[in-house]
Amino acid sequence: GQGYSNARLSYASNSELSEEMYLWITDFMATYLGRQRNEAMRREGTELLKFYHDTWSHYEFSARMMESMFGMLSREWIKPENSYGRNVYTISSLLHQMWFTHLLEPIHTHMMKNMLKLVNDRRNNAVIDDAVLRKMPDIFKQHNPPTIRRGIRYTTGVYGMYYESPYITKSIEFHSRRLRNMFSAGRLCEYVHNVHELVAVEDSLASSYMLECSRESLHHMLNQEFIFRVASLILQAVPELLKAMKEDDLHVVYTLFLRIHHEDGLAPMCKLFEEYVIERLTAGSPARTATENSSRAAAENTHAFVSWLLDQYDDLKSVVHRVFGDNELFVASLGASFKDAVNSNELYSSLDRKAPVLIADYISSFLKVGSASFKQLETSVADPEDEIAVRVRRVMGVLWFVKEKDTFVRFYNLELSKRLVAEQTISFSLELTIGGIIKEAVGAAGTLQLDDMLKDIQISKNLTHEFASNKRSQGVNVDVKVLKAVTWSHHLPESNPKLPPMLDSIRQDFTVVYKKAHAGRDLAWLWQESKAEIRLFLPTAKGAAGRNGYTVIVTTYQLAIFGMFTADSGPGTGYDSAKGPTLTCAEVQKGTDMTKDQTIAELTYLVKSRIF
Numbered sequence: 001g002q003g004y005s006n007a008r009l010s011y012a013s014n015s016e017l018s019e020e021m022y023l024w025i026t027d028f029m030a031t032y033l034g035r036q037r038n039e040a041m042r043r044e045g046t047e048l049l050k051f052y053h054d055t056w057s058h059y060e061f062s063a064r065m066m067e068s069m070f071g072m073l074s075r076e077w078i079k080p081e082n083s084y085g086r087n088v089y090t091i092s093s094l095l096h097q098m099w100f101t102h103l104l105e106p107i108h109t110h111m112m113k114n115m116l117k118l119v120n121d122r123r124n125n126a127v128i129d130d131a132v133l134r135k136m137p138d139i140f141k142q143h144n145p146p147t148i149r150r151g152i153r154y155t156t157g158v159y160g161m162y163y164e165s166p167y168i169t170k171s172i173e174f175h176s177r178r179l180r181n182m183f184s185a186g187r188l189c190e191y192v193h194n195v196h197e198l199v200a201v202e203d204s205l206a207s208s209y210m211l212e213c214s215r216e217s218l219h220h221m222l223n224q225e226f227i228f229r230v231a232s233l234i235l236q237a238v239p240e241l242l243k244a245m246k247e248d249d250l251h252v253v254y255t256l257f258l259r260i261h262h263e264d265g266l267a268p269m270c271k272l273f274e275e276y277v278i279e280r281l282t283a284g285s286p287a288r289t290a291t292e293n294s295s296r297a298a299a300e301n302t303h304a305f306v307s308w309l310l311d312q313y314d315d316l317k318s319v320v321h322r323v324f325g326d327n328e329l330f331v332a333s334l335g336a337s338f339k340d341a342v343n344s345n346e347l348y349s350s351l352d353r354k355a356p357v358l359i360a361d362y363i364s365s366f367l368k369v370g371s372a373s374f375k376q377l378e379t380s381v382a383d384p385e386d387e388i389a390v391r392v393r394r395v396m397g398v399l400w401f402v403k404e405k406d407t408f409v410r411f412y413n414l415e416l417s418k419r420l421v422a423e424q425t426i427s428f429s430l431e432l433t434i435g436g437i438i439k440e441a442v443g444a445a446g447t448l449q450l451d452d453m454l455k456d457i458q459i460s461k462n463l464t465h466e467f468a469s470n471k472r473s474q475g476v477n478v479d480v481k482v483l484k485a486v487t488w489s490h491h492l493p494e495s496n497p498k499l500p501p502m503l504d505s506i507r508q509d510f511t512v513v514y515k516k517a518h519a520g521r522d523l524a525w526l527w528q529e530s531k532a533e534i535r536l537f538l539p540t541a542k543g544a545a546g547r548n549g550y551t552v553i554v555t556t557y558q559l560a561i562f563g564m565f566t567a568d569s570g571p572g573t574g575y576d577s578a579k580g581p582t583l584t585c586a587e588v589q590k591g592t593d594m595t596k597d598q599t600i601a602e603l604t605y606l607v608k609s610r611i612f
Contacts, residue, residue: 018077022088025066029095033102040107048114049132052107056099056139063095093146100145100158108162116170119209123174123201130208137163137211164214168221171202179226188237189249195226196252199259223259231257231264238269242276251323262329270333277337281312282346302353303373306362306395309355313338313398339401356407359399363392364415367431369424385430392434396441405442412438413449417488420457421481421529428457452487467513476502480510482523497527497556498593500563527556534559536611552611557602560592 143158257265324330377384537549589599
């Protein structure tokens with residue numbers, strides 16, 4: 001045949017040869033892809049997907065090889081042709097475009113029908129071989145024909161248009177009819193539970209059969225179709241669910257509303273929860289019923305009311321934890337609604353006191369000697385003082401919502417001062433512990449008076465111990481409380497009854513010791529707040545009482561009266577009788593420097609006590 005010279009072919013002949021080769025590749029691949037298309041249309045199910053997967057793997061490898069083999073074609077003809085504006089595809093782009101045009105588009109409907117049927121089988125809990133199905137999203141991601149513009153995300157390319165979009169559309173259609181019939185029939189709880197289950201199932205399926213970048217689109221469409229569109233109707237049922245406290249149903253509704261914008265779901269649900277809390281507290285308050293008007297009934301009602309309030313708060317907190325997962329919106333709603341209820345007048349309709357005073361009385365009821373509350377703890381717990389601290393910390397959680405905390409502090413300080421002065425506190429160390437807990441709750445600035453009172457008692461203990469150690473108490477156990485007038489709420493006038501000589505001597509000695517330690521300070525003795533424990537011997541007593549006498553706790557005024565019945569008023573003084581010394585009321589008044597009313601009051605008490 002005719003031979004060729006070694007000379008290079010002209011550009012024109014080279015260009016014609018390259019174009020002919022390019023057209024040959026195009027015709028050959030069109031024929032090949034046509035055969036593969038016909039074969040794919042004859043297959044179904046997993047067999048179809050496996051065929052498509054294997055064919056693509058082989059095709060994609062061949063495309064890379066052909067790009068390398070025909071590198072000179074790209075350099076010598078395709079690139080120059082593109083420079084002249086002919087827009088000729090590279091070999092790789094040509095092959096991808098032909099796959100899309102000659103195979104994917106013609107069989108797309110048939111293939112998606114088979115893929116989605118397998119997905120639906122999974123939705124119906126059928127067991128399928130989905131190994132190839134799981135690979136399909138990645139295969140669609142690899143399809144990059146030049147006529148399909150790819151954006152930053154794959155959802156804007158072949159994957160988005162030919163896989164993601166039909167997958168989402170058919171998924172919505174699969175569930176819509178059943179759920180709409182359920183909702184139309186008024187089976188709301190059944191509806192929300194079914195939606196809750198299906199979104200969980202779809203999330204699981206999407207993790208297997210969709211690219212991660214497109215799962216958000218599925219979530220959005222599911223949320224829009226099955227939650228957002230009916231959110232207002234679901235919210236109408238929430239009050240009844242709260243009233244009946246159907247926690248499982250409420251939790252499902254909350255979980256669904258987490259998937260949509262909070263303004264459309266959680267925010268209005270929080271408002272309904274706030275209304276429920278206020279209604280529950282005001283309607284269920286034990287203070288709304290009439291109560292017996294007595295001090296005992298008042299104490300019992302105070303304890304019962306605060307205990308009820310604590311139980312309500314703890315129960316509502318547990319609801320927020322169990323049902324709403326301690327979501328910050330519901331935590332804030334509980335706080336706001338509980339605060340409104342606690343500070344409203346309606347909550348205390350039959351009580352003459354509100355939360356600040358009730359809480360102060362509640363705490364004080366555990367700290368007073370002989371109180372029923374403390375006696376009950378003594379018989380029910382191993383460590384009553386530790387239990388009291390636990391309960392006070394618990395009630396401080398409720399106090400946080402009370403607006404008038406200064407009222408609480410004022411009334412608590414008043415009760416504390418009574419306990420400390422009357423020595424009716426269970427334990428001074430416990431008082432210090434409770435004071436520290438209150439300081440944590442209301443702040444250091446709100447407990448200055450409380451701190452000063454406890455500090456005065458501690459200083460007084462040290463001062464009394466020092467006085468006794470100097471042996472100046474003349475054998476008498478002395479306990480003196482030196483209280484700063486500006487701190488304590490006992491603004492009582494100083495009193496100066498005529499004391500028995502021994503007690504008056506102790507008073508003078510203590511005054512000397514105190515002024516030596518605190519120069520420039522004056523002591524105002526409040527004898528009306530004092531008491532004494534004495535051993536009393538009665539002439540008519542016999543047996544053990546006659547030998548040992550009676551131990552009696554008396555006021556200072558009563559002690560002054562007893563001081564007149566000494567050896568100086570015995571036989572031969574004119575004040576004696578067969579039953580012992582005898583004094584008239586006027587003589588007692590003169591001897592003690594008390595007023596007539598004070599004298600009569602103290603003598604009446606002694607007579608009623610059968611001491612006189």
